[in-house]
Structures are given as structure tokens and as C-alpha cells.
Amino acid sequence: MESIGTYTVHGHAHTVASAHESWTRPVLIHDAKPGVVQRACWPRAAADQVTLDCGSWRRHVATAQRPSELGGDDGLLGVTLTQWASGFPPGATLLAPSGFVPAEDWGTLQAQVRHWTQESVDRVIPFIPTDQGMLRRGSRDQFVDQVSALPEGPVALLFAAKGEGLQSSEVLDGLRWMVTKLERVWLVGVQPLVALDAIAHGAQRAYVGTNSTLRFPSPPGVNGFNKNAKDFVPGLLHPDLLEMRSPGVYADWYVTSHAPRCPVCGRSVDGYTPTPGSRLRVVDHNIHAVSQALAALEMDAEFSTPGPASAHHQRIGAALAHLPLSRVLPVSDYDRVLMNLLRLDRELFPVPDEVSAIL
Numbered sequence: 349m350e351s352i353g354t355y356t357v358h359g360h361a362h363t364v365a366s367a368h369e370s371w372t373r374p375v376l377i378h379d380a381k382p383g384v385v386q387r388a389c390w391p392r393a394a395a396d397q398v399t400l401d402c403g404s405w406r407r408h409v410a411t412a413q414r415p416s417e418l419g420g421d422d423g424l425l426g427v428t429l430t431q432w433a434s435g436f437p438p439g440a441t442l443l444a445p446s447g448f449v450p451a452e453d454w455g456t457l458q459a460q461v462r463h464w465t466q467e468s469v470d471r472v473i474p475f476i477p478t479d480q481g482m483l484r485r486g487s488r489d490q491f492v493d494q495v496s497a498l499p500e501g502p503v504a505l506l507f508a509a510k511g512e513g514l515q516s517s518e519v520l521d522g523l524r525w526m527v528t529k530l531e532r533v534w535l536v537g538v539q540p541l542v543a544l545d546a547i548a549h550g551a552q553r554a555y556v557g558t559n560s561t562l563r564f565p566s567p568p569g570v571n572g573f574n575k576n577a578k579d580f581v582p583g584l585l586h587p588d589l590l591e592m593r594s595p596g597v598y599a600d601w602y603v604t605s606h607a608p609r610c611p612v613c614g615r616s617v618d619g620y621t622p623t624p625g626s627r628l629r630v631v632d633h634n635i636h637a638v639s640q641a642l643a644a645l646e647m648d649a650e651f652s653t654p655g656p657a658s659a660h661h662q663r664i665g666a667a668l669a670h671l672p673l674s675r676v677l678p679v680s681d682y683d684r685v686l687m688n689l690l691r692l693d694r695e696l697f698p699v700p701d702e703v704s705a706i707l
């Protein structure tokens with residue numbers, strides 16, 4: 349089983365289920381009735397492959413009295429975790445129905461941790477959906493301390509933001525530190541560069557969203573973030589640059605040269621049209637392109653084991669691949685996460701002069 353999984357919604361689930369890579373990758377279904385999607389799309393899936401997220405974190409802001417949608421210590425709804433879990437297909441792994449914990453709301457975080465410590469069921473993974481502010485310098489120590497109180501086993505974490513989250517050097521640095529300390533994190537709802545970096549630093553799993561609202565999750569009450577898609581075609585993972593732009597953006601970059609083709613599906617990165625079928629092919633491509641990037645990280649001959657150094661090496665390759673496009677792609681337009689991770693790395697690893705010059 350690969351360490352990078354797919355986080356998907358009902359509309360993409362059939363595409364994800366039919367992608368060849370889906371049989372080696374963990375899949376997380378985000379839906380108010382995820383069991384229905386699972387029954388329809390994953391009839392053959394192994395029990396440990398599909399996890400269900402009922403999306404409580406998008407509807408319910410947690411409080412110290414009611415940390416989950418099931419009710420709190422006061423037994424508001426009178427539903428136990430065992431009763432709740434029995435409503436899903438047998439064998440499926442479930443993310444706990446946690447409410448969203450606002451940034452630095454330590455009392456609520458403590459109540460949620462206590463809730464999932466006192467009430468646990470084997471196939472339910474404790475889940476802390478919270479704000480990326482928890483990864484800032486002044487908060488990350490306390491966050492890790494409190495989450496560490498959860499019993500042994502995986503802990504799913506989601507970091508939401510208004511707009512595009514997990515971009516700044518400060519929170520990316522906090523994320524690295526957090527996955528290194530906790531060593532059992534399932535990171536939910538991120539973009540490929542963040543997933544690759546988290547795995548390299550010790551996360552057990554990272555789930556990459558199949559659309560921008562699942563790559564950049566928003567807190568409850570905030571509209572799901574929808575990254576501007578040129579010509580209404582969503583972001584496509586460029587296998588060399590590790591950028592995620594609409595194919596129409598790539599068409600501008602390669603207006604005087606040949607756009608590269610994906611070695612798996614054979615399509616050029618600008619070869620998609622604004623049709624429903626083409627949009628689903630973007631989803632399909634992104635799944636195998638993430639697998640390819642992960643395989644490249646794991647099989648880098650320069651390093652005996654994948655880790656921070658091999659992830660850095662991969663990003664250097666992506667940065668160097670940008671340079672021939674300098675006439676159409678100014679450095680200020682490079683992916684912000686790529687650049688900020690390279691800036692964090694330069695304190696630790698050698699950086700070639702051509703890359704150093706653009707950081």
C-alpha cells in the first residue's frame with residue numbers, strides 16, 4: 349500500500365475507483381453518506397484501503413461541551429461511537445465524526461482528545477480537523493503536546509485555512525516539525541508537494557485531494573476554496589515541474605516549444621479541453637502523476653532511504669526544470685510551496701547556484 353492516498357468526493361469516485369493505481373493506494377471518501385459511495389465504487393476494495401470521512405468538520409464547529417457531532421460528555425444526541433460506526437459497511441475504516449477545532453482553542457482540543465480517548469472503536473481513527481494556525485511558531489508545541497495524549501495508533505489531522513492553506517514557510521516548517529514529532533500522522537486534504545514533504549519527514553499517510561476544495565480545505569462557514577481554473581479545466585500535476593496549473597496555463601508556457609507528455613497516460617500537459625470527460629482525465633492523470641512522483645522519491649539512487657534529503661533533491665530537479673521557461677514564466681509565478689520548501693531546505697542541504705539565485 350502506498351503512503352500517499354487519494355481524498356475524493358462523490359463526483360470523482362468512479363474515476364478514482366477505475367484508475368489502475370487505486371488498487372495500491374489508500375482512498376479517503378469525503379461525503380455526508382460515504383458508505384453509499386463506497387458500496388457503489390469499491391466493491392472489491394480491501395478493508396484497509398478505503399477510509400470514510402462523513403465530513404462533520406465542514407458542518408460542526410467543535411466546543412468543549414460538544415467536540416463531535418455525536419454529542420459530548422453531556423450525551424446530547426445519545427449516540428455512542430459504536431452505534432454510529434455500525435451504520436457503515438462492515439470492515440471500512442472511518443475517520444471519527446469530529447467537529448472543527450478553531451486555532452488556539454485549547455480547551456476544545458483537550459475535550460476532543462479526551463472524547464476520542466474515552467470512546468474508541470477499532471476501525472475508527474481519531475481525527476482532529478483544525479486551523480493551520482495551530483502550526484505557527486507560538487502554537488505548535490502545545491498542539492503536539494495535546495494531540496500526543498491520544499492512544500497508540502494513527503491520528504488523522506486536517507489543517508484548514510481561509511483561501512489557499514499550507515503555503516507559508518512558517519506553517520510548512522510547523523508541519524514538518526509536527527509529523528516528525530508525532531510519527532503516526534495521517535495528513536488529510538493537501539496538495540502533492542505538501543504530501544511528498546510530509547511523507548519524507550515521517551507522516552504515515554498523506555491524502556491528496558482530487559479537487560481544489562479538498563486540497564485546500566476551508567473551515568465551516570467559509571465557502572470551499574476553489575482555485576481559479578483557466579478555461580474551467582482544473583489543476584494538472586506537471587510531472588517535471590511539480591506545478592499544479594490548468595492545462596491552459598501550460599499552453600501559454602509552451603507556446604513556442606513542445607509541451608512535455610506524461611510518461612503514463614501519454615497526454616501532453618496542455619492537451620485537455622473544457623469538457624466533463626477531459627476534466628475527469630485530469631483527475632485520473634493527477635492520481636498516477638502523484639504515484640510517479642512518490643516512486644521517484646522512494647527510488648532515488650542517490651539515497652539509500654527516502655527522507656528529507658531525497659525530497660529536497662526532487663524539488664531541486666523541479667526548480668531546475670523551470671529555468672528553460674524563463675522567457676514566459678517569471679520566478680514570481682513559481683509555485684509558492686515549492687519555493688518556500690526550498691528556502692527551508694537551504695539551511696540544511698546544498699543548493700545549486702542556479703537555484704540559489706532564484707530563492
Ligand SMILES: [Zn+2]
Binds near residue numbers: 612
Ligand atoms: Zn498522465
